[in-house]
Amino acid sequence: MSRDRFLDSPTIWGLLIGAAAxxxxxxxxxxxxxxxxMSVQEVTLGNLPSFSRPWVGLQNYRQLxxxxxxxxxxKNTLVFTVANVAAQFVLGLGLALYFQLSFPASSxxxxxxxxxxxxxxxxxxxxxxxxxGSDSGFVNYALQSLGLISGKIYWLADPSLSLLAVTIANxxxxxxxxxILLAAGLAGIPADIYEAAALDGAGPVRRxxxxxxxxxxxxxxxxxxxxxxxxxxxFDLIYTMTHGGPLDSSNIFPVWSYxxxxxxxxxxxxxxxxxxxxxxxxxxxxxxxxxxxxxxxM
Amino acid sequence: MKRRTFCTLATxxxxxxxxxxxxxxxATTVSLWHIFGYSTEPGLINIARFNQTRTDVQIDxxxxxxxxxxxxxxxxxxxxxxxxxITIDNPTVASxxxxxxxxxxxARVAASKGLAKSRFFPGSWATTILQGKQFAVPGEVNTLMFxxxxxxxxxxxxxxxxxxQTWAELTATAAKLADSAKGKYGIGVSxxxxxxxxxxxxxxxxxxxxxxxxxxxxxxxxxxxxxxxWVQKGYASRDIxxxxxxxxxxxWLAGNSAMSLSGPWELPRILRDVKFNWTxxxxxxxEGKNIHATALGGYVWAIPKGAKNIDAxxxxxxxxxxxxxxxxxxAGGRLPAxxxxxxxxxxxxxxxxxxxxxxxxxxRPRGPSPEWPRISEALQRAIQQAITxxxxxxxxxxxxxxxxxxxxxxYPIEGM
Numbered sequence: 001m002s003r004d005r006f007l008d009s010p011t012i013w014g015l016l017i018g019a020a021a022x023x024x025x026x027x028x029x030x031x032x033x034x035x036x037x038m039s040v041q042e043v044t045l046g047n048l049p050s051f052s053r054p055w056v057g058l059q060n061y062r063q064l065x066x067x068x069x070x071x072x073x074x075k076n077t078l079v080f081t082v083a084n085v086a087a088q089f090v091l092g093l094g095l096a097l098y099f100q101l102s103f104p105a106s107s108x109x110x111x112x113x114x115x116x117x118x119x120x121x122x123x124x125x126x127x128x129x130x131x132x133g134s135d136s137g138f139v140n141y142a143l144q145s146l147g148l149i150s151g152k153i154y155w156l157a158d159p160s161l162s163l164l165a166v167t168i169a170n171x172x173x174x175x176x177x178x179x180i181l182l183a184a185g186l187a188g189i190p191a192d193i194y195e196a197a198a199l200d201g202a203g204p205v206r207r208x209x210x211x212x213x214x215x216x217x218x219x220x221x222x223x224x225x226x227x228x229x230x231x232x233x234x235f236d237l238i239y240t241m242t243h244g245g246p247l248d249s250s251n252i253f254p255v256w257s258y259x260x261x262x263x264x265x266x267x268x269x270x271x272x273x274x275x276x277x278x279x280x281x282x283x284x285x286x287x288x289x290x291x292x293x294x295x296x297x298m
Numbered sequence: 299m300k301r302r303t304f305c306t307l308a309t310x311x312x313x314x315x316x317x318x319x320x321x322x323x324x325a326t327t328v329s330l331w332h333i334f335g336y337s338t339e340p341g342l343i344n345i346a347r348f349n350q351t352r353t354d355v356q357i358d359x360x361x362x363x364x365x366x367x368x369x370x371x372x373x374x375x376x377x378x379x380x381x382x383x384i385t386i387d388n389p390t391v392a393s394x395x396x397x398x399x400x401x402x403x404x405a406r407v408a409a410s411k412g413l414a415k416s417r418f419f420p421g422s423w424a425t426t427i428l429q430g431k432q433f434a435v436p437g438e439v440n441t442l443m444f445x446x447x448x449x450x451x452x453x454x455x456x457x458x459x460x461x462x463q464t465w466a467e468l469t470a471t472a473a474k475l476a477d478s479a480k481g482k483y484g485i486g487v488s489x490x491x492x493x494x495x496x497x498x499x500x501x502x503x504x505x506x507x508x509x510x511x512x513x514x515x516x517x518x519x520x521x522x523x524x525x526x527x528w529v530q531k532g533y534a535s536r537d538i539x540x541x542x543x544x545x546x547x548x549x550w551l552a553g554n555s556a557m558s559l560s561g562p563w564e565l566p567r568i569l570r571d572v573k574f575n576w577t578x579x580x581x582x583x584x585e586g587k588n589i590h591a592t593a594l595g596g597y598v599w600a601i602p603k604g605a606k607n608i609d610a611x612x613x614x615x616x617x618x619x620x621x622x623x624x625x626x627x628x629a630g631g632r633l634p635a636x637x638x639x640x641x642x643x644x645x646x647x648x649x650x651x652x653x654x655x656x657x658x659x660x661x662r663p664r665g666p667s668p669e670w671p672r673i674s675e676a677l678q679r680a681i682q683q684a685i686t687x688x689x690x691x692x693x694x695x696x697x698x699x700x701x702x703x704x705x706x707x708x709y710p711i712e713g714m
Contacts, residue, residue, distance in 0.1 A: 045397035049378045049604075134537050135481035135554060157539040159686055245491035246539040247682045262369045263493075264671045265393055 032278060038271035045265055060272040069248055069256070077232065077252040080167055084231040085224060087171045092178025092223075096186055097208075099179070110183070117176035125240025128169035132156055132241075156242055159249035166238045166250045173237065174230065178223060185219030186212070218292065225288035229281050253277050325354045326610040329381040331371075333364045333597060340626035341618075348617055355610045364597075371602065375399055380602035383611040385437055388425035388598050389493070389664040389674075395433035396668030396709075401601040401608060404432035412616050417636045421594045424712075425663045435615050436635030438627050439596035440561040441654060441661040442501065444468075445547070445568070448575040450475055450482075450556040461579040465505075465524055468557075468582045469533065475556040478532035485528055486546040486558035489538045489681050496664065496674040497593050498543070498559055499525065499681055504591035504662060505584050510673065510706060510714045513680075513699040514692065520584075522691040526684045539685060561595060562654045565631040569646055578653050581660075594661035596635065633658065662713070669705040676701040 006012060039060055041053040064070055099110040116124070131138045132155035143149045155165040189212065197207050213220075235254040238244060244251030244259065253273055261270030334341035345357050360381070362370050367386050371394065374380045386394065394400050407413050413435060415423060422436040448458055454475040462468040472484025489495050502525070503509065508518035528534040535555075538546065543560050550558035551571055559581075568576070581592045599615045601608055617623060624634035628641045628651050637658075641651040664670060680698035684691040706714075 045372065045375055045394060045399045048372070048376045129540075135478075135483075135535050135549070136552070154536050157536040157686075159688070162540070242540050243490060243492055245682065246686055247491065247679065247688065262372060264675065265372070265397070 035271050035274050035278070038267060039275045041268055043267035043271070045267075048267065056268070060268040064269060064272045064276070069251070072248055073251050073253060073256050076163055076248075076250065079163060080170070080234070080252050081228060081231045083167050084170050084174060084234075085227045087167075088174040088178045088227055089220075089224060091171070091175045093182050095175065095179040096182035099183060100186055110179075113179060114176045116173060117180075121173065121234075121236035122240050124169060124173050125237040128165075128172070128237075129156065129241045132165050132169075157246060159246050162242050162246060162250040166241050169241060170231065170234055170237055174227060177230075178227060181219060181223050181226075182216070185216045188219075189215045221288060221291045225284050228284045232277060232281055232284075326607050327356050327358050328383055328607050328610045328614050330357050330359045330611075330614065331362050331367075331374075331381045331384045332359055333362060333367065333385050334359075334630075335361050335363060338630075340628075340630040343626060344618055344623045347623075348614065355607075355613060357614060367597075371399070375602065375604075378604065380604045382601065382605040382607045383614055384600055384602060385597040386434070386600050387493075388422070388436075388439075388594070388596055389666070389670045391425055391434050391598055391600065392428045392666035392668045392670060392709075394600070395428045395431075399603055400433040401603055401605060402431050402433055403435065403601060403612065406612050407432055407435060410612075410616055412620055417619075417638055419635060419637055419658050419661070421658070421661050421663045422596065422598075422635045425594070425666055426598055428666055428668070434598035434600040435619065437597045437599045437618065438630075438632035439594060439635045439658060439661070440563055440633060441595065441657045442498065442559050442561055442593045443578040443580055443654060443657060444485075444557045444559055445550055445564070446577050446579055447550065447553065447556050448577060450553070450574075454556070461577075462582060463580075464582050465584050469524070469528070472528060472533040472557065473531065476531075476533045478535070481535075481554055483535050483549070483555045484533040484557065486534060486549055486555035487525065487528075487538055488541055488543045488546050488559070489525060489529075489685055490540060490542055491678045491682055492542070493671075493674055493678075494543050495678045495681055497595060499677065500664065501581055501591045501593050501662070505581070505587065505589050507584065507587045507589060510702055510711065513695045513702065517587075518695055519691045522681065522684050522695060525681065526691055529685050530687075536685075539682060561593075562633060562651065563631045565647075565650065578650050580653070580657055590660040591662055592657050592660045594658075594663050596632065598635075665711055665714075667705070667709045667711050669709055673702050673705055 037051070040055060040057060042056045042059075043053055047053040095110075095113060099106055099113075132140075134140060134152045134154045134157060137155070139155065140149070140152055143153070154161065156162050193211055193215075194207055197211055202210065232252075233254050234252065235258065238250055238252065238255050239258070242250045244255040248256075254277060257270045257273035257277070260266045260273060330345070332341060332345075334345075342359070345359050349356050364387065367384070368390050371380075371384060371386060391400070418436050419439060422439050426432050426434040426436060446461065451458060451471070454471075456471055456474060462471045468485070474484065476482060476484035487498050489499065499521075502521040503513075503518055506517040506521035508515045508521065512518055525534075529536055529538065535541075535549070541549075544564070546555065546558050547560050547564050547568070549555045550560075551568065551573075553574065557579075580590075583590055599618065601611050605611060619634075619636060621636070621639050624636050624639045625642060627634040627639075628645055633651075633655055641648050641655065645651055664674070667673060676698040680691075680694040683689040683694035683697070688694075689697070
C-alpha cells in the first residue's frame with residue numbers, strides 16, 4: 001500500500017477516531033463521570049480517596065435546591081452570564097469594525113486591546129478591586145472629578161452593586177477575545193461582495209445588515225457559545241474581587257461550588273453544583289453544534 | 299534553541315546538586331508542604347539546617363500559600379498522594395481529624411522529651427485536640443493587636459501616652475480621627491465573608507461577655523453593634539465588607555486608616571514600608587466586663603494518614619520546636635507556639651514582638667470543632683447582614699444562632 005493510499009484507508013480513520021475518542025474519554029469523560037458519581041454520594045474527607053462511599057441518591061441535589069442561597073446564586077449566574085455575553089459581543093463587534101478602518105497605528109492599537117485577554121484573571125481581579133475601591137479607587141475619583149457623582153459609590157461593598165462591579169470587570173476581560181474572533185470573521189468576508197453591493201447603491205448600514213451580519217453568522221454562533229461557556233465558569237476574578245460577597249450578592253455557581261467543597265468540605269454538594277454547571281454548559285454546546293450542522297449540512 | 303534549553307537545564311541541574319550538597323545515601327526523605335513562601339523565611343533556614351546536620355533524614359520541602367493549604371491537602375487526600383508532613387491552619391485541624399485524615403500523634407508527643415505540654419501556650423495546644431485525642435503539634439502562632447499610626451493620633455489631638463483601652467475609648471478615638479469624605483478612617487477591621495472576618499470579630503464577642511451559645515444575648519448584640527456603628531458613623535470604611543486583613547493593612551500603610559487590626563505576620567513588610575511613627579496597642583476590653591480576649595491564629599504540624607515516613611516526619615516536628623529553631627520564628631513575623639522562647643534582643647522593634655507575645659495569654663482558639671467552617675460561615679453572614687443594614691444585629695445573630703446551636707450540640711466546644 002502506498003503512503004497516500006494508507007492515509008486514505010478506513011484503517012487510518014479508525015486509528016484517528018480511536019485516538020481522539022480515547023483522549024476525550026480519559027481527559028474529559030473521566031472527570032465528568034467522577035463528578036457525577038460524587039454528586040450522588042455522601043463524600044467526606046475520610047472516604048474521598050476510595051470510590052466506596054455511601055450512596056445517597058439525589059439527596060445532594062435536593063439539599064441544593066432547598067438551600068436558601070440557591071435562588072440567589074442562580075439569579076446571579078443568569079444575570080452575570082447574559083450581561084457578559086451581550087456586552088462582550090456588542091463591544092467586541094464595535095471594536096472589530098472600528099479597527100477594520102485603516103488609520104495610522106490601527107494594527108498596533110488593536111494589538112494593545114488584546115493585552116487584557118493575556119493577563120491572568122487573578123491580576124485583573126486585583127486591579128479592578130483597586131480601581132473600584134470606594135475610598136481611594138480610581139473610578140470613584142474620576143466620576144467625582146467629572147462631577148458625575150457627589151458622594152461615593154460602594155461598588156464592591158454594596159450588595160446591590162457588587163454583581164455589577166464584577167460583571168464590568170469580566171466584560172473588560174472578555175471583550176478582546178470577542179473582538180479578535182469577530183475581526184477574523186470580518187477578514188474572511190470577500191471585499192468584492194461589498195463592492196458589488198455598493199455599486200447597487202447599498203449604504204454602509206444596509207451593507208452591514210444584509211452582508212456583514214449574515215456572512216458572520218457562523219462566527220457569531222461559535223463566539224456566543226464560547227463566551228457563554230467561559231462566563232459560566234468564571235471563578236478567579238470574582239474570588240479575588242469579592243469572594244462572592246458581600247452576603248453572596250456576587251456569588252455565582254463556580255464560586256459557590258468551590259466554597260462548598262474546599263471551605264465547607266461538603267464535596268457531594270460541591271459536585272452537585274458542578275454537575276448543574278456542566279448540564280447548562282452542555283445545553284449551550286449542543287445548541288452550538290446544531291447550529292453549525294444546520295449551516296453546513298454534512 | 300533546543301540546545302540552549304538543554305544547556306540551561308544541565309546548568310540548573312548541576313547547580314542544584316552543588317547547592318544541595320546532600321550526602322550520597324540519604325536514607326529517608328520527608329516530604330513537607332509548608333507555608334514558608336519567601337526566600338528569607340526562617341522556616342526555610344530551619345529546613346536547610348536540618349538537611350545539613352542530618353544524614354539519615356532529609357526534608358523535601360514544597361511551599362503552599364497559606365490560603366490554599368486546605369485545598370491542597372484535600373486534593374492530596376483525594377489522589378492518595380499525601381505528603382509526610384504539612385503545616386495547616388489551626389481551626390481546620392478538627393475538620394480534618396474528625397473525618398479521619400490526620401494521623402493521631404498523642405502517644406508520640408507523650409513519649410517525646412522536647413514536646414512537653416507545659417512548653418506550649420494552652421490555647422494553641424487546644425487546637426490540636428479533638429475528643430481527647432491529639433492530631434497535630436502547634437507550630438507557630440499569631441494574634442491580633444491594633445496597629446496605630448501615631449502621627450495621625452497626634453494630629454487628631456489624642457494623648458499618645460494614653461492609648462484607648464476600652465470599647466468606648468477606642469470608638470471615641472476612631473471618631474476623632476475619621477474624615478470619611480476625604481477617605482480617612484479612624485479604625486480598620488476586616489468583616490469579609492471568609493474565615494478572616496470571623497477571626498477578627500470573634501474576640502469582640504468574647505470581650506462582650508457572650509459566646510457562641512449566647513449569640514442572642516444583649517452582650518453579643520452589643521459586640522456586633524459596635525462594628526455596625528463604626529461603619530454607619532463613618533469611623534470605618536464600608537469596604538471592610540470585602541477587604542481582607544492584608545488589604546486593611548495596605549490602607550493603614552497608605553495613611554488612610556489611623557488604627558488597624560492585624561497580626562504580627564505583617565511586621566516584616568511594615569518595618570520595610572512604613573513612612574510614619576507607629577506602634578501597636580492591645581485589643582480593648584468592654585466597660586464593666588474587663589474581659590481580655592484576642593484571636594489565636596497560626597499553623598500546626600500535622601501528619602496526614604497514609605504518610606510513608608511517620609517516624610522521620612515526627613523527628614522533623616521535634617527539631618522545628620527545639621528552642622533554637624523556634625526562636626527564629628519572630629524574624630518571619632510569627633510567634634513560636636512554645637512559651638520558653640523570647641524574641642531575640644537584636645530584632646528591630648523588639649518591643650512590638652514582645653507586645654504580641656504578651657497578648658498570647660488572652661488568645662482563644664476557634665473551636666476546636668469539626669463543624670467550625672459552618673459555624674464560621676454563619677457568623678460571617680450575621681456580621682455582613684448587620685453591617686450592610688439588611689438585618690438588625692439582634693435578628694442577624696438570631697439567624698446565626700439557629701444554625702450554630704445544633705452544631706454545638708453535636709460537637710460541644712469547651713469554653714465557647
